Amino acid sequence: xxxxxxxxxVTRLSIELSPDESSVAKDGLDQFETYEAFVQxxxxxxFEHAGPVxxxxxxxxxxxxxxxxxxxxxxxxxxxxIKTENIKVSExxxxxxxxxxxxxxxxxxxENESFxxxxxxxxxxxxxxxxSVLAKDFDDAMAMAKKEFQSDKPxxxxxxxxxxHIMASEDEDKDIWDTxxxxxxxxxxxxxxxxxxxxxxxxxx
Amino acid sequence: xxxxxxxxxxxxATALADEDPILLAAFEARxxxxxxxxxxxxxxxxxxxxxxxxxxxxxxxxIIGSLPEGTWITRAPGFKRKLALMAKVQDEVxxxxxxxxxxxxLGKPREEMITDLINGxxxxxxxxxxxxxxxxxxxxxxWLVDAGAIVNQIANSKGSxxxxxxxxxxxxxxxxxxxxxxxxxxxHLATGTKTQREMMQAAVNRWxxxxxxxxxxxxxxSVHSEILMKWKVKMASNDECRxxxxxxxxxKIWELGLTVPDENLKKNTVTGEWEFTEPDWEEFKRVIxxxxxxxxxxxxxxxxxxxxxxxxxxxxLAPKAKYVAPLA
Numbered sequence: 001x002x003x004x005x006x007x008x009x010v011t012r013l014s015i016e017l018s019p020d021e022s023s024v025a026k027d028g029l030d031q032f033e034t035y036e037a038f039v040q041x042x043x044x045x046x047f048e049h050a051g052p053v054x055x056x057x058x059x060x061x062x063x064x065x066x067x068x069x070x071x072x073x074x075x076x077x078x079x080x081x082i083k084t085e086n087i088k089v090s091e092x093x094x095x096x097x098x099x100x101x102x103x104x105x106x107x108x109x110x111e112n113e114s115f116x117x118x119x120x121x122x123x124x125x126x127x128x129x130x131x132s133v134l135a136k137d138f139d140d141a142m143a144m145a146k147k148e149f150q151s152d153k154p155x156x157x158x159x160x161x162x163x164x165h166i167m168a169s170e171d172e173d174k175d176i177w178d179t180x181x182x183x184x185x186x187x188x189x190x191x192x193x194x195x196x197x198x199x200x201x202x203x204x205x
Numbered sequence: 206x207x208x209x210x211x212x213x214x215x216x217x218a219t220a221l222a223d224e225d226p227i228l229l230a231a232f233e234a235r236x237x238x239x240x241x242x243x244x245x246x247x248x249x250x251x252x253x254x255x256x257x258x259x260x261x262x263x264x265x266x267x268i269i270g271s272l273p274e275g276t277w278i279t280r281a282p283g284f285k286r287k288l289a290l291m292a293k294v295q296d297e298v299x300x301x302x303x304x305x306x307x308x309x310x311l312g313k314p315r316e317e318m319i320t321d322l323i324n325g326x327x328x329x330x331x332x333x334x335x336x337x338x339x340x341x342x343x344x345x346x347x348w349l350v351d352a353g354a355i356v357n358q359i360a361n362s363k364g365s366x367x368x369x370x371x372x373x374x375x376x377x378x379x380x381x382x383x384x385x386x387x388x389x390x391x392x393h394l395a396t397g398t399k400t401q402r403e404m405m406q407a408a409v410n411r412w413x414x415x416x417x418x419x420x421x422x423x424x425x426x427s428v429h430s431e432i433l434m435k436w437k438v439k440m441a442s443n444d445e446c447r448x449x450x451x452x453x454x455x456x457k458i459w460e461l462g463l464t465v466p467d468e469n470l471k472k473n474t475v476t477g478e479w480e481f482t483e484p485d486w487e488e489f490k491r492v493i494x495x496x497x498x499x500x501x502x503x504x505x506x507x508x509x510x511x512x513x514x515x516x517x518x519x520x521x522l523a524p525k526a527k528y529v530a531p532l533a
Contacts, residue, residue: 003505006336007276015505031316032522034306051371052306054315056521068299072379092243094235124241124367157243185289191385193392197460200396204462 032056036087037065038129040078047080047129049118049159058083058167066169066176072186073177080168082161088138090158094123098154105143108136113162115141117149120157127159221432224249236437241367244310255438256366257311264304265322265329269503270350271297273333277343289386293347296379303372310368323508330354331489332415334497341394341408348387349412352454353419355380356446365437388457395461402462409458410466417484418492420447451479 003015032054038047050069055061061081070076093099111134118127133144141160149155169176184190228247235242242248271294278294281287305315321327332350337343355377362373394405421443424430433439441449452472458465469482492500 003502005502006338009279010276010502010506013506013509015509017501017505031314032518034309051303051375052309053302054306056518060521068302071295071299089245092245094240095238123243124370126371183292185285186292186382188381188385191382191389193389196392196396200392200462201460 034084035061035065035081036084037061037069038080038082039069039076041075043077045077047078049127050079052084053081062167062169070177073179073183076177077174078169078171080166082166086161086165088160090142090160092120092123092157093154094156096154097156098150099158100146100150100155103142103146105139107143107147108140110136110140112136114164115144116161116163116166117141117145118159118161119149119155120159121153121155123156127157132163220251221249233436236365236435241370242365243367249436251432252436252438253311255433256369257308257313259438260304260308260311260369261313261318261321262328262330264301264308264318265327266333266354267297267301267304268322268507269329269333270346271301272503272506273335273337273499274343274346277337277340280340281343282340286390290343290347293383293386296383300372300376300379303375304369307366307368307372319511323504323511325495325504328493329503330419331493331497332412332419333503334492334500335412335415336499338411339404339408341391341404342411344387344390344394344405345408345412346387347383348391349416349454349458350419351380351383351387353416353446353450355384356450356453357420357441360440360446363437364440392461395463406463409463413466414484414488417447417481418486418489420444420450422486422489448479451481455479 001017003011003013003017005011033056034052034054035058036052037050039050040047050065053061053064053068055064058081061083062079065079065081070079090099091102093102113135114132115135115138116132117130119130120127130145130149133141133148135141135144138160142158145158145160229249232242232246232248232252235246242252274290274297275294278287278290281290305318308318309315318327322329337346358373358377358380362370362377364370391405394401396402423444424442430439430442451470455465455470455472467482469480472479491497495501
């Protein structure tokens with residue numbers, strides 16, 4: 001039986017109802033890799049984790065991230081994406097315990113690669129970019145991060161990524177987020193109707 | 206939008222007794238301190254299972270919910286309404302992606318969730334098994350179904366699971382546009398011509414019963430739901446959400462000169478609670494189990510999109526094809 005819908009476009013899809021069940025079972029094939037997207041809301045502010053995207057490659061991840069996390073351009077100055085598997089995640093701590101207090105290694109002094117450091121300052125919030133360090137590997141980067149960035153405020157989790165593994169928007173392309181004027185219809189402020197309700201009530205009275 | 210009342214499955218009480226008491230105590234202490242749970246933390250099986258189920262249902266509701274609204278984009282009255290509805294539907298599908306990702310952190314891959322949806326194994330918000338006959342139906346969904354979902358989502362955003370809270374905060378921020386847009390559409394019709402008013406009233410009449418069903422049946426007070434409340438999985442009962450919705454939106458419906466098709470609906474001035482005719486829970490059960498006006502269509506459309514889009518995903522995953530210039 002062919003599906004008939006209220007929407008003629010759905011009817012035109014000629015969908016056969018009661019299909020063979022096995023035809024919809026999926027293998028792992030089209031499970032895309034995940035990337036983590038980060039947004040810089042304003043010039044000079046740190047990049048902040050926005051959330052993941054699923055994509056077949058880095059370029060697509062970047063495009064998806066732009067759509068998903070910066071389509072309201074007013075809150076965005078730059079974005080970047082990092083393949084999830086390239087992010088080294090520390091242990092999580094809680095109850096005021098600083099993760100850096102669990103780090104006992106000292107920096108090796110062998111500074112041949114650049115790493116970016118992200119901090120989680122409160123469970124349930126987003127990781128924020130803290131800065132970059134030069135180190136020989138991830139463990140060494142963690143020791144360097146402790147030296148550079150440990151403060152009075154406890155850090156509950158650290159993400160470390162090689163700087164080379166980040167794909168970021170170019171400064172000269174910033175005008176892609178300058179869409180506010182033509183996209184007012186995406187904002188709640190564009191739908192004021194109090195006057196209409198007031199006029200209606202006065203008319204009724 | 207779109208997350209409705211949840212129906213939680215019951216689980217044997219013994220499952221909890223199998224958990225390591227020391228880890229369980231640390232987990233509960235963390236929640237009591239108001240700290241969120243993050244993906245790599247130890248958590249009881251029951252917590253993981255219920256969260257996957259809840260977040261997955263929420264994600265499916267966003268995807269399926271965009272179908273009755275999406276169908277009105279081309280027929281929305283005027284360019285501005287088309288743009289706005291397109292933006293709203295894009296938001297909803299984006300919300301589904303955020304939610305699938307949050308559920309994935311608990312160990313169920315996105316493709317498995319989508320497979321369960323198109324095979325009819327997972328539930329989604331029951332209200333989308335009803336058809337949107339007119340533009341006014343689309344307006345009702347944008348304003349009041351979203352409003353109902355916001356009541357749920359704001360409660361859930363204070364829950365204990367970090368990734369779900371982060372997704373919900375992002376979602377709630379976008380909902381303010383949906384709510385204002387939907388209200389604007391309804392005001393336009395309700396204060397318009399006689400025909401427009403009648404069209405809006407007819408939509409309210411059609412959607413009121415599904416809207417009352419939206420928050421789910423009264424929660425049974427059980428040990429099970431007590432645990433979920435204690436673990437901040439469930440943040441408000443279905444009845445609390447329904448009351449809050451009625452309190453916030455019935456006056457706004459009335460002020461537009463619209464009526465609600467329930468002669469028993471009124472606020473009890475003594476208790477402060479809304480009284481209403483008990484929704485037909487037999488119909489709710491019948492529809493949620495597959496026998497609603499649009500169940501088959503919703504799943505079929507989603508399944509077809511999945512099947513007919515497969516070649517795109519495969520092409521993206523196998524970028525080995527080599528470009529050769531045309532020969533002549």
